[in-house]
Amino acid sequence: MHRDHPEVFPERYAAGVPEGGRALRIGLGGPVGSGKTATVAALCRALRDRLRIGVVTNDIYTREDADFLLRQAVLPPERITAVETGACPHTAIRDDISANLEAVEELEEAVGPLDLVLVESGGDNLTATFSRGLVDAQIFVIDVAGGDDIPRKGGPGVTTADLLVVNKTDLAPHVGADLARMARDAVAQRGTLPVVFTSVRAAGGIDPVTAWVGERLAAWSTAHA
Known part of the structure; x- marks a missing residue:
């Protein structure tokens, strides 16, 4: 995790799952242009009729990804919010996660109980990972056009994410x-960790990712019943 101190969060974040439960939180990371926002959009379209979904995007100085999702009308606008990190995306998803935690909690408080919250990182390199204090599972998205040697290069994003999407x-x-x-x-x-190959903009292209999210939701619901 590249830190020499334990993760310490404000008191409001240290209590664990609140009474009545909370949404499953899934982080999406990956290099610039790999298709993270397209993956989020496709997941929202595929799941929004049967799940209550919220999205938190991260950009350094803008709301570009959130604005894209709003223009595409993938969810009601009140369910999409943005964090401007002001620094390397690693900081906001792995080291000082307080802004994202606050955004997630405020989103759930504002729109009512949610089943799933997707937290999209700003575009970063192969070392991007999410703090387990922020998300319950993480997806790492790479793309074929970035070079077919990317999986071989490894890095924490490729090797440790719960799901690798090519x-x-x-x-x-x-x-x-x-x-x-x-x-x-x-x-x-990655050993036994799952990998899916897809083109998320194609018809049915998101299906392998949707199936994996469904499995995580089922396990989450069972564990927190």
Whole structure:
């Protein structure tokens, strides 16, 4: 985790799951342009008719990702909020997570009970990971156009995320990417941790990610029944 001190959160965040439960929180990280926001949008469209979903986006100085989701009308506008980190995205999702925790809690308080909150990191490199004090599970999104050597390069995002999404598979023929090699390298880096290959903008492209989220929700509901 690249820190020499334990995570200490304000008292309001230290009490654990509040009475009545809280939403499952899933973080999405990955390099710039890999398709994180498109993945969030596709998940919202696929799940919004049966789940109460909220989204918190992170950008350094803007609300660009939140504004994109609002323009796409993937959720009611009151369920989408943004954090301007003002610094490296690592800071707001892994080290000083207080702004994101506050945004998540204020969102749930404002719109009522939610089933799922998606926390999207600002675009970062292969070392981006979420604090377990912020999210319950994390997805790391890379894309084929970024190079078919990315899984082999590893890094905490690739090797430790609960789900690795290799996005934009439709571009593989155009950029000379070897999907079979990417799959082998991903398994070598991740062992038994799951990997899905998809193009989230294509019809049904989000289905493998939606299925994984459904499994996490089922386990969450059972554990907090």
